[in-house]
Amino acid sequence: MSSLLGAAAGFRSTDLDVRPRSVISGRQRWDVKLVLGRPQAAEVLAAVLRRIPGITEAQASPITGGLLVRHDARVQGADVGRLVRGAVALVVSGSAGARRPAPAQPAAGAAPRTGRGVVRPALAVGGGVVAGLALIRGASLGKQLVALGGVAVATGVVVRKAWRRTVDAARDLPGTAAERHPLLEIVGPHRRRLCRASVLSVACQVSEMALGTFLGWTALVLIKGQAGPLVRFGLTTASAQLWGLTGLVGVACAAVAGLSYASNLQWRRLGQEIEHDWRNRTYAHVQHLELRHLEGERTTRIAGVLSDDVRQLGAFFATSANDLLQLSTSLALLVPLFLWLAPQIAWIAFLPIPFIAWLSFHYQDKVTADYAVSGEDRARLHSQLVNTLEAGATVKSFSTEDYEAERIDRLSAEAQDSSRRTDRSTIRHAEVVRLCTTSSMAGTLLIGGRSVLDGSMPFEVFSPLIGLPQMVMVRMNRLGGIVDQYQRTITAYDRVRRLRALPAEIDGTGGPLDAEEVRGEIVLDGVTFAYPDRPPALEDLSLTIPAGRVTALVGATGSGKTTIARLLMRFQDADFGSVLLDGRDVRDLSRRDLRQAIGFVAQDPFLFDGTVADNIRYGSFGASDEAVVEAAMKAEAHAFVATLPDGYDTVIGERGAALSGGQRQRIALARAILKDAPVVILDEATSAVDNETEAAIQRTLRAFAADRTMLIIAHRLSTVRHADRIYVMDKGGVVAEQGTHDELLAQHGLYASLWQLQAGELAA
Numbered sequence: 074m075s076s077l078l079g080a081a082a083g084f085r086s087t088d089l090d091v092r093p094r095s096v097i098s099g100r101q102r103w104d105v106k107l108v109l110g111r112p113q114a115a116e117v118l119a120a121v122l123r124r125i126p127g128i129t130e131a132q133a134s135p136i137t138g139g140l141l142v143r144h145d146a147r148v149q150g151a152d153v154g155r156l157v158r159g160a161v162a163l164v165v166s167g168s169a170g171a172r173r174p175a176p177a178q179p180a181a182g183a184a185p186r187t188g189r190g191v192v193r194p195a196l197a198v199g200g201g202v203v204a205g206l207a208l209i210r211g212a213s214l215g216k217q218l219v220a221l222g223g224v225a226v227a228t229g230v231v232v233r234k235a236w237r238r239t240v241d242a243a244r245d246l247p248g249t250a251a252e253r254h255p256l257l258e259i260v261g262p263h264r265r266r267l268c269r270a271s272v273l274s275v276a277c278q279v280s281e282m283a284l285g286t287f288l289g290w291t292a293l294v295l296i297k298g299q300a301g302p303l304v305r306f307g308l309t310t311a312s313a314q315l316w317g318l319t320g321l322v323g324v325a326c327a328a329v330a331g332l333s334y335a336s337n338l339q340w341r342r343l344g345q346e347i348e349h350d351w352r353n354r355t356y357a358h359v360q361h362l363e364l365r366h367l368e369g370e371r372t373t374r375i376a377g378v379l380s381d382d383v384r385q386l387g388a389f390f391a392t393s394a395n396d397l398l399q400l401s402t403s404l405a406l407l408v409p410l411f412l413w414l415a416p417q418i419a420w421i422a423f424l425p426i427p428f429i430a431w432l433s434f435h436y437q438d439k440v441t442a443d444y445a446v447s448g449e450d451r452a453r454l455h456s457q458l459v460n461t462l463e464a465g466a467t468v469k470s471f472s473t474e475d476y477e478a479e480r481i482d483r484l485s486a487e488a489q490d491s492s493r494r495t496d497r498s499t500i501r502h503a504e505v506v507r508l509c510t511t512s513s514m515a516g517t518l519l520i521g522g523r524s525v526l527d528g529s530m531p532f533e534v535f536s537p538l539i540g541l542p543q544m545v546m547v548r549m550n551r552l553g554g555i556v557d558q559y560q561r562t563i564t565a566y567d568r569v570r571r572l573r574a575l576p577a578e579i580d581g582t583g584g585p586l587d588a589e590e591v592r593g594e595i596v597l598d599g600v601t602f603a604y605p606d607r608p609p610a611l612e613d614l615s616l617t618i619p620a621g622r623v624t625a626l627v628g629a630t631g632s633g634k635t636t637i638a639r640l641l642m643r644f645q646d647a648d649f650g651s652v653l654l655d656g657r658d659v660r661d662l663s664r665r666d667l668r669q670a671i672g673f674v675a676q677d678p679f680l681f682d683g684t685v686a687d688n689i690r691y692g693s694f695g696a697s698d699e700a701v702v703e704a705a706m707k708a709e710a711h712a713f714v715a716t717l718p719d720g721y722d723t724v725i726g727e728r729g730a731a732l733s734g735g736q737r738q739r740i741a742l743a744r745a746i747l748k749d750a751p752v753v754i755l756d757e758a759t760s761a762v763d764n765e766t767e768a769a770i771q772r773t774l775r776a777f778a779a780d781r782t783m784l785i786i787a788h789r790l791s792t793v794r795h796a797d798r799i800y801v802m803d804k805g806g807v808v809a810e811q812g813t814h815d816e817l818l819a820q821h822g823l824y825a826s827l828w829q830l831q832a833g834e835l836a837a
């Protein structure tokens with residue numbers, strides 16, 4: 074570290090700016106100016122933070138200036154800001170190594186990647202071109218060729234430096250292959266289509282330039298009576314030349330149209346394939362994330378990455394990559410053409426290129442943070458919109474429609490403000506590019522015109538060259554848009570990679586678990602567990618849930634009942650102690666096998682937007698219609714389903730919005746019954762149904778539970794009175810009492826007083 078943290082230099086006071094972006098339990102995001110565009114500072118800051126006990130993860134992005142910090146219970150959420158500010162101050166105060174190394178002085182410990190590595194090849198290429206031409210064209214053109222060589226070298230340096238910077242920044246992203254540019258990472262396995270599309274684009278561009286040349290010759294025939302170059306092809310008269318040119322123009326037009334159609338099709342397909350591929354792979358990863366990460370991210374944020382960001386990856390290749398390639402091709406053709414035909418004006422024609430390239434990459438640096446902020450603002454707005462729409466009834470019941478409208482208005486104004494900032498920079502950049510290209514065109518006309526007038530360049534050479542650079546310069550005008558899209562793509566890529574860097578669930582290595590052979594004995598042995606940044610939900614808890622019996626967990630709210638179910642299903646793992654199923658630690662089992670062996674009805678069951686039958690069949694997709702109906706009968710759902718307009722084919726809307734709470738619970742119960750697992754956990758599964766229906770469910774469940782282990786979590790004691798064993802949980806995740814219903818009543822303790830309270834309420 075000391076090699077990285079050297080003497081202080083090069084930071085501004087604004088680099089100490091640190092602002093919270095989102096704060097949730099155990100995970101915080103911050104905007105840190107210091108790291109923006111400085112991969113090494115990002116690296117050092119993350120390393121400093123990771124050394125702090127209690128900080129479990131720290132990642133800083135030089136692309137967006139974002140810092141992600143995860144921490145455990147040893148660090149209080151309120152302290153993270155202080156720690157981040159301290160770490161930033163530390164990096165700023167002792168940080169030569171945290172700066173990007175200057176090209177000529179690479180920092181200690183950093184690879185010398187920008188200095189000689191960039192200048193050398195650029196100089197070699199530029200110098201080679203100049204020397205070659207000086208030899209061919211003679212020494213009289215020395216000055217112009219040196220100028221052009223300078224333009225080529227400057228362009229090479231700027232482009233290469235920007236390319237390296239993006240690679241360096243991307244290298245900090247977890248899971249990114251070293252030394253590969255993000256664009257190559259994005260293309261992934263679709264290189265063949267990229268090549269195909271590129272070849273077609275290049276061919277199209279060549280045809281377009283040929284078309285431009287033919288049109289220039291046509292003008293020459295009309296002005297001067299003939300075009301010299303055509304005489305060599307045997308077309309000696311003006312009329313023959315016109316006919317010949319008409320044919321050539323026709324062929325070139327057809328080629329441009331056909332090739333443009335084919336190349337656009339290929340680019341669009343490439344874009345779609347990239348989008349499809351990245352969405353599928355990212356979504357599959359999200360599905361396998363540890364639940365704590367899934368719960369730790371805002372759903373709308375993940376949805377945003379999977380829809381908008383992934384679409385951006387494809388969109389860049391569908392349009393902007395094509396534009397970029399066409400621009401490069403026209404330059405690659407025009408530069409030698411100019412050098413050969415009119416080297417005296419080549420340097421002025423191409424003078425704006427390094428400047429535009431520098432301007433574009435400078436602009437890219439400037440707007441990176443603005444893009445990240447505006448993306449974040451839009452995500453917040455989207456999240457609030459979705460939340461408010463979902464909370465329609467709550468909003469109306471509190472008459473807070475105006476309050477919500479104001480909230481959206483405020484967030485929308487913030488999003489508008491940040492978009493306005495990026496728009497201003499984008500438009501300014503595009504206009505400066507236009508100014509440069511127009512000036513260069515004027516310069517080409519003036520200097521070229523003077524050469525024609527003083528006889529140093531023939532008019533027939535100059536004439537076609539007037540139009541060709543214009544074609545390039547028109548494309549150069551699009552460079553602003555391309556850089557804008559490129560920037561959006563890199564920012565989107567950064568977000569996608571960060572999502573994909575979250576760890577997936579890891580399976581135990583203790584071999585498979587056959588659901589058929591599970592007896593269902595569950596033992597918690599000295600289990601302690603705390604959610605991040607919270608006091609322990611369970612503390613040194615030991616209890617046994619015997620196989621083939623009905624066991625109940627009752628007691629104080631927040632006493633850890635649901636947490637026990639979550640540990641058993643490995644949504645979380647115990648911090649200390651172990652959870653055993655048939656004597657095997659659940660951490661050693663395959664999560665899939667374990668969860669296959671457990672039927673679970675959550676406190677707030679989720680129903681999908683589909684039919685009743687689809688929802689009952691969820692997870693047991695091969696079940697017959699008869700089995701679905703039978704499960705619904707056991708869950709006392711059949712009677713109400715039969716009254717729905719389309720019975721089991723009735724669509725129940727998002728989250729089952731078209732059903733009552735009790736009906737939703739019974740569908741979820743039917744789903745768990747259909748799964749027919751050897752262990753069943755019902756977490757407040759019947760809390761929303763009336764007493765009479767619940768009694769009926771209890772009767773059928775008794776038969777269903779005969780050959781399996783059932784764990785019932787409930788507040789309503791009538792739900793559990795027939796259980797073989799009841800554990801009464803108290804605050805802090807400890808067992809206060811245990812026994813059967815009668816034994817617990819006889820103890821005259823917590824359970825007995827709860828029973829009296831509830832029985833009294835029932836009687837009243």
Ligand SMILES: Nc1ncnc2c1ncn2[C@@H]1O[C@H](COP(=O)(O)OP(=O)(O)OP(=O)(O)O)[C@@H](O)[C@H]1O
Binds near residue numbers: 098368604607629
């Ligand atoms: N995802 C979570 N993140 C942080 N803390 C949590 C989370 N889920 C639960 N907790 C906390 O853990 C403790 C135990 O919660 P748990 O849901 O297990 O209690 P419970 O006994 O099932 O409560 P209830 O009877 O109200 O359903 C509570 O203090 C709760 O606030």
